[in-house]
Amino acid sequence: MSQAASTHAELDPRKALPFPKAVLPVLRNPQLRKNVAHAIDVIQAKRARLVAEKSDWQDLRAAASAIRAHALENLGAYLEQFEERCAAAGGTVHWAADADEARRIILDLLREEKASEVIKIKTMTSAEIQLNPYLEANGVQAFETDLAEIILQLGELEPSHIVVPALHVNRSQVREIFAQRMGLKELSDDPKELTNAARAFLRQKFLSIPTAISGANFLIAETGAVAVVESEGNGRMCLTLPRTMITIAGIEKVLPRFQDMEVMLQLLARSATGERMNPYTSLWTGVTSGDGPQLFHVILLDNGRSSILNKTKERQTLKCIRCAACMNTCPVYRQTGGHAYGSVYPGPIGAILTPQLMQMHYAQSLPFASSLCGACFEVCPVKINIPEVLLELRAQGVNQERERTLRFFDPMYIGLRIANWLFAEAGRFHAAQWLGRIGLKLFTGKDGWIHWLPSVGEKWTQTRDLRGLPKQSFHEWWAKRRIQANKEAQ
């Protein structure tokens, strides 16, 4: 397998390396970075054109933000309403406090069905709870049906984006995977031919496997309906052909009313893929006699979400409708792709969602994986102020660190105490400047930049250059200028 595709990725935040370490192999992989940059440039250009076409874009964002915030503020009531209406329409609602419970509920349902195989619509929530490996370990084979997910599943790769999970894989890498795993040696790397190969590969599975698993884009409290937004029709296949449908959804996915979709649907496709509307959106309400699955289960997953709800600033994280516009616009994601984030949720939203889902026990490095430029906030269709949450989580991380380490051995603490003492008095400050100028001269290159510093200084210089100190400080220049002026006056 080619190098870019086989870059190992650990997406379990409990096991993943901190971002600055995880990012190193990616930065040394030009093919992967090229694939990511290409895909993102295409989406961004399309998005920009179609967003510009909507004269009421900002009004839509304001409405979407308010609807999502309102839904979260009243989440208990709306969840209960959803449960009641969905059950009245013939669905069965389950509640899962954590990933483990969700996995067990799904396995029990599959065992009831005597299912040894299951077809899946792309769902990031199922990736979050690491469902596929669990099912496999328990004798159930899960078949992904979204094209990108098939590429990843057959290539044994990890997703690097929440909307286009295989955007880090290029056509020749896809060809390699399909040729090997589908036994199609003659396959070319034409995307059309590759797509047709996937169509043929899955057709029989759709027609023969009677159990399906999906995620949900929206749960409608008013009617108990569930909506799935997709492009390929694999969703429609899974939603109509099987006998049993199992949907897993985070508890935050609720919208108060059916009508609220008029706002979300206008924002979602434009933000996600740069289309006026995605090819297919399906909505179903419990079970409909004579049409589609006759057994329907919804699993409402908490897995750390209710603890995010608790905090005023952080609550907005849960407004997310998973469009991925924030990662497409992020200058950090553009360079690194998704794997360095060590989570199925990469990019800016991942940087705030993942550590919070982990209740700040893991992934604490992610809030620092940002330049705080604010581009993510600007594009977010539901106006999540990601930089604000990033800063809040950084503060929490620093406080945690402070509690954990002995103060007088903490370089950050010592450094700041010294800085505090130096900056407190002008004489000390000038002396430090003078010393620094001499000391840093050793490391300053001919171009006036410092590219490497020893010891603690390397933490800065390993990822960025530092401008060498100027020959003269402003103070010195000012003082000289006054002396000059005085001389001239005499």
Next chain:
Amino acid sequence: MIGMLSSRQRILDSVRSATEGVSGSPARRAEAYAALPRDYIRHGKLRAKVRIKLMIERLREYDAEVTETTPAELPAAIQARLAASGRHSFVVPPGVPDEWLAAGFDWKIDRNLAIAEIEEAEGVVTASSCGIADSGTIVLHHSESEGRRVLSLLPDWHLIILRASQVVETLPEYFSRCKEPPELITWISGPSATADIEMTRIKGVHGPRFLNVILVHDEVGPKKDPELRTAENNSAKAE
């Protein structure tokens, strides 16, 4: 079961205590909901003719094939489209008018057809419930004349009959017409597609690869915010 019940209680308790200061009584919640800002465009401004033109333009941008006709000439228009497709075997939902089943083709009416029979058909002809010009979207409510969901999914070629009077300009207009949300809805915007390989848009993955629309000019003068009429009412009326 006991474990599930306790998780339900635990999650709801935790959600409730987290939102204690901000959530309210049902009355306060309804009030807060009603006060949500909705300054986006809810009513279109285009004249009927321009609206229909936009609908057609947007459909064509998705690679859908669109032709226009009048109610009287609809059966002939269907016949012409079927002939042009080079296909012979078609399925239809049970509620479409007999006039749609053009002579010279092999028709199967979906009265509990087996999946294999639908899969074998080369095409499907259905009515529809609404067209949204702004995004080129056609909405199916899966009534008797639109068929169950699988019917318009398995055949590779889908012909949708859309009436001009069903076309609104904006998505919010569809929702405000849709006072009683149906149990099943499919919003279709162009044929099945993917861009998963290098963001190259490929038409046709699992759903129908060919989307065809006949737009029927049945305009009978302006109506004041009509309720969304179901597709069979419309088709019955046109005959």
